[in-house]
Amino acid sequence: MIRIWTFLSRTQGRNGPNWVDWLAYGYLALGLLVILFPVLWLGLNSFKSQALLEQNDLSLIPKDYVRLGRASVTTPEGKEFVLIEGLPNWVLDWGGLTDSEKIEQDVLGLVEQYQGVEAIALSSYLGLSEARARMVIQELNLDDCLLSYASSTPEARVACDADTALYQISDLEDRAAVGGFLGLPEYKVGKISGQIRVSAPDPVSGEERIWAITSLTSNRETIAARALDNPSERPVQLPISSIVSSASLDLRWENYIDPLKGNISGVNINFMQCFTNSLLVTVLATALTLLINSMAAFALSKYRFRGQLLSLALVLGTLMVPPTVMLIGVFKMINAAGLGGSIWGVIIPGAATPTGVFLLRQYMLTIPEELLEAARMDAASEWKVFWRIIIPLAMPAIAALGILSVIWRWNDLILPLVAIPTQTDAHTLQLCLLNLDGENINQPHYKLAMTMLTLIPTTLVFVFLQRFITTGIASTGVK
Amino acid sequence: MAKLELKNLKKSYSSIEVIHGVDMEIQSGEFCVFVGPSGCGKSTMLRMIAGLEGITEGHVCIDEESVNHLPAAQRGLAMVFQSYALYPHMSVRQNLSFGLENLRMSKSEVSQRVGEAAKMLQIEALLERKPGQLSGGQRQRVAIGRTVVREPKIFLFDEPLSNLDAELRVAMRAEIAALHRRLGNTMIYVTHDQVEAMTMADKIAVLRDGKVEQFGAPLDLYNNPANKFVAGFIGTPRMNFLNVSKGESGKIVLPGGKTAAVPTDWQWEGDKAILGVRAHHVKLDDKGELPFQANSVEQLGGETYVYGDVDGQDMTVHITGQANVKSGEALQLTFDMADTHLFQSN
Numbered sequence: 001m002i003r004i005w006t007f008l009s010r011t012q013g014r015n016g017p018n019w020v021d022w023l024a025y026g027y028l029a030l031g032l033l034v035i036l037f038p039v040l041w042l043g044l045n046s047f048k049s050q051a052l053l054e055q056n057d058l059s060l061i062p063k064d065y066v067r068l069g070r071a072s073v074t075t076p077e078g079k080e081f082v083l084i085e086g087l088p089n090w091v092l093d094w095g096g097l098t099d100s101e102k103i104e105q106d107v108l109g110l111v112e113q114y115q116g117v118e119a120i121a122l123s124s125y126l127g128l129s130e131a132r133a134r135m136v137i138q139e140l141n142l143d144d145c146l147l148s149y150a151s152s153t154p155e156a157r158v159a160c161d162a163d164t165a166l167y168q169i170s171d172l173e174d175r176a177a178v179g180g181f182l183g184l185p186e187y188k189v190g191k192i193s194g195q196i197r198v199s200a201p202d203p204v205s206g207e208e209r210i211w212a213i214t215s216l217t218s219n220r221e222t223i224a225a226r227a228l229d230n231p232s233e234r235p236v237q238l239p240i241s242s243i244v245s246s247a248s249l250d251l252r253w254e255n256y257i258d259p260l261k262g263n264i265s266g267v268n269i270n271f272m273q274c275f276t277n278s279l280l281v282t283v284l285a286t287a288l289t290l291l292i293n294s295m296a297a298f299a300l301s302k303y304r305f306r307g308q309l310l311s312l313a314l315v316l317g318t319l320m321v322p323p324t325v326m327l328i329g330v331f332k333m334i335n336a337a338g339l340g341g342s343i344w345g346v347i348i349p350g351a352a353t354p355t356g357v358f359l360l361r362q363y364m365l366t367i368p369e370e371l372l373e374a375a376r377m378d379a380a381s382e383w384k385v386f387w388r389i390i391i392p393l394a395m396p397a398i399a400a401l402g403i404l405s406v407i408w409r410w411n412d413l414i415l416p417l418v419a420i421p422t423q424t425d426a427h428t429l430q431l432c433l434l435n436l437d438g439e440n441i442n443q444p445h446y447k448l449a450m451t452m453l454t455l456i457p458t459t460l461v462f463v464f465l466q467r468f469i470t471t472g473i474a475s476t477g478v479k
Numbered sequence: 480m481a482k483l484e485l486k487n488l489k490k491s492y493s494s495i496e497v498i499h500g501v502d503m504e505i506q507s508g509e510f511c512v513f514v515g516p517s518g519c520g521k522s523t524m525l526r527m528i529a530g531l532e533g534i535t536e537g538h539v540c541i542d543e544e545s546v547n548h549l550p551a552a553q554r555g556l557a558m559v560f561q562s563y564a565l566y567p568h569m570s571v572r573q574n575l576s577f578g579l580e581n582l583r584m585s586k587s588e589v590s591q592r593v594g595e596a597a598k599m600l601q602i603e604a605l606l607e608r609k610p611g612q613l614s615g616g617q618r619q620r621v622a623i624g625r626t627v628v629r630e631p632k633i634f635l636f637d638e639p640l641s642n643l644d645a646e647l648r649v650a651m652r653a654e655i656a657a658l659h660r661r662l663g664n665t666m667i668y669v670t671h672d673q674v675e676a677m678t679m680a681d682k683i684a685v686l687r688d689g690k691v692e693q694f695g696a697p698l699d700l701y702n703n704p705a706n707k708f709v710a711g712f713i714g715t716p717r718m719n720f721l722n723v724s725k726g727e728s729g730k731i732v733l734p735g736g737k738t739a740a741v742p743t744d745w746q747w748e749g750d751k752a753i754l755g756v757r758a759h760h761v762k763l764d765d766k767g768e769l770p771f772q773a774n775s776v777e778q779l780g781g782e783t784y785v786y787g788d789v790d791g792q793d794m795t796v797h798i799t800g801q802a803n804v805k806s807g808e809a810l811q812l813t814f815d816m817a818d819t820h821l822f823q824s825n
């Protein structure tokens with residue numbers, strides 16, 4: 001730790017930093033910020049809640065505003081708005097929960113805590129109304145025609161006389177449940193939507209009040225707000241500058257956990273499976289790439305044979321053809337080989353890369369011929385020469401190619417898209433990310449979290465392999 | 480231990496022939512040195528014996544059997560390279576054992592042989608180091624150790640001392656000679672330094688332009704050089720050469736005009752010839768046959784070298800002990816005709 005500090009606090013000036021130091025350290029800090037900030041932003045934003053991201057919240061820190069639930073409830077007396085305080089997060093996120101998650105919640109217990117219009121709004125939103133309506137109809141011995149009222153013809157509805165039936169229900173909540181069940185317009189209950197609880201002075205009276213607003217991000221100077229103490233009064237335009245909101249740090253680990261467990265509502269993607277597939281593809285393809293490329297490079301750099309230059313020219317020539325041009329050919333080849341739909345269709349076509357052959361060949365040219373001759377005099381077979389002499393000495397280049405190959409394979413979208421477009425259980429991480437962007441799904445929190453996940457392996461590989469690049473071991477033994 | 484025979488050995492690169500039919504027989508246990516100026520083909524010949532270069536024509540025979548078809552790995556030879564060619568990523572111990580592992584030798588035998596070789600070459604303390612951490616002399620020992628552990632039929636050395644400084648070179652020269660005495664193996668040693676050749680060899684092959692000029696024991700070559708090239712190449716200081724001409728009744732006319740009798744086996748081809756005489760065979764003598772102009776004098780204490788010219792031709796004179804000669808002095812030289820060599824001038 002002290003050594004790091006002495007390293008970082010070195011100066012050119014003998015008595016404290018001079019202008020060169022200021023300039024150099026300033027430039028370093030700026031560079032660090034420019035590179036690090038976007039990653040930091042992505043990392044922190046991947047922990048934000050869905051609600052926050054849907055509000056286009058661009059701030060760095062994932063936070064949680066004090067939230068309210070807002071709903072409109074219509075009774076024969078008229079339409080009124082209701083703001084419900086103290087709701088747990090799962091109620092506000094109800095729309096994004098999967099069925100199994102919904103079952104886990106104590107819905108009944110929650111609704112019991114509320115009364116009147118609030119209870120009506122909650123039980124309607126959480127799907128309790130229908131059961132309650134059927135129960136009430138049965139208990140009060142009302143006409144059975146009410147059970148099929150919502151789907152009956154207008155003549156049947158008139159015959160059924162819902163108004164009289166409703167008149168018999170004394171309890172307000174029961175009546176609202178039955179009214180909603182019958183589909184009567186005067187008993188319509190709106191969905192609960194999340195609102196942010198803020199405090200601001202009333203623009204008219206100047207008195208400090210609590211308000212509910214939809215989002216804090218607005219490109220106008222004012223924002224529509226409903227007062228908590230009288231939600232049904234007309235929305236008031238509050239100047240944004242006067243709003244005081246309270247927020248706390250809120251890391252949503254479920255952004256990572258849910259996709260990895262395969263718990264994304266609306267789409268069947270298990271990111272653990274995607275991750276395993278990607279890992280398998282990357283590791284196998286890289287191993288194969290390094291093996292094949294180093295063997296080709298060895299032959300092209302250390303053997304003299306007829307057509308050597310032509311082979312090299314052919315290998316390098318493929319560099320000139322853009323890979324997109326060959327896409328259809330690759331697709332037909334993969335299918336002809338019977339590799340379509342399996343991860344081998346991604347691994348094998350990418351195994352030999354001209355860049356890799358060229359890179360390794362150029363490096364192997366610098367390994368002295370005498371070392372190979374010495375090994376041959378030492379009774380080594382050509383295979384041994386390759387494994388024991390060439391491979392260890394070409395390690396810096398192989399590590400460099402390894403890093404490149406891992407990054408290529410891991411980030412590749414095109415080849416998996418061509419080779420395994422429909423086989424969902426063979427999808428790689430990049431394909432899974434693509435599937436998250438469906439027509440009817442909008443889950444930016446999962447997208448950000450999984451994007452962050454895709455960054456981790458390539459970073460780790462670079463950290464562990466980069467020291468091989470910096471150690472040039474080949475130059476030490478032979479003068 | 481093995482006998483090596485080269486039979487009409489030829490090597491061409493496309494259409495250019497670089498080795499022109501070499502015949503040679505190296506007996507079992509002999510230390511043979513290939514010597515010659517750079518570009519004479521001595522290294523190429525060594526690599527052909529090793530199996531690292533293809534053979535265009537002729538045969539390399541080890542123990543009466545042609546090994547032309549065998550790759551280097553199967554010829555059972557071991558080689559010390561000019562650059563040592565130690566495997567930089569392996570420790571000294573691994574460098575030594577690599578060849579033995581390739582022969583599928585048991586672990587205990589490998590470690591025993593490595594231990595013995597390391598002890599003999601005094602590199603035991605270096606076994607765990609990498610070649611990059613060794614000095615030039617130590618690398619040289621490791622390179623030799625790598626061949627010693629193999630116990631090969633024939634040792635091949637390709638200018639192994641050329642990367643060392645002068646002092647170390649003399650010491651290593653003695654060590655390689657001692658190694659040969661101890662192991663008694665057949666060794667072939669390539670060098671361009673005739674001093675190395677003279678001090679170490681049982682047999683020397685002097686090469687020029689892909690041909691063997693002379694093959695024989697060092698003193699044979701020194702005393703009876705087959706031609707002017709060998710005479711000039713072997714021995715320090717270089718043999719003095721004087722242009723002479725045919726005089727009356729076949730006598731030799733020396734520079735300066737005096738005459739000398741010809742050796743009995745001499746036949747004139749034309750009327751010009753070259754007389755070779757070594758520096759220590761000429762003496763200062765007031766009544767001598769050759770007029771000598773001393774240009775510079777090297778007084779070494781135990782011996783003296785006088786450099787000058789005889790009638791415009793360079794001449795070095797070696798005098799045992801200290802001599803009272805000053806540069807610029809005009810002197811007379813004498814020599815015994817029996818010590819001289821007469822070559823046809825062509």
